[in-house]
Every structure is written in C-alpha cells, then in structure tokens.
Amino acid sequence: MKVDQAKRLKQLEQENARLKRLVGELHLEKAVLTDVARGNF
Secondary structure (H helix, E strand, C coil), X not given: CCHHHHHHHHHHHXXXXXXXXXXXXXXXXXXXXXXXXXXXX
16 A cells, blocks of 8 residues: 555545544434433433
8 A cells, every 4th residue: 555545545534534423423413302302301
C-alpha cells in the first residue's frame, strides 16, 4: 500500500467513525421523540 493510500484509508476510517456516532445519536433522538409522541415519558 502506498503512503497516499494509507493516509486516505485513515481519513476514511475517521469519517466512518464520525458518521457512526452521528447515526447512533440520531437513533437515540428518534427513540426519545417516539416515546414522547406516544406519551411514554
């Protein structure tokens, strides 16, 4: 693997981790809003 490919891979892994955190946060927000809408709070 070339140096530029390794750097790009690291960037993509960091972006993937960031996006996974965002998805997790959005899933939690959706669950909370669903519970509030149903009156389960």
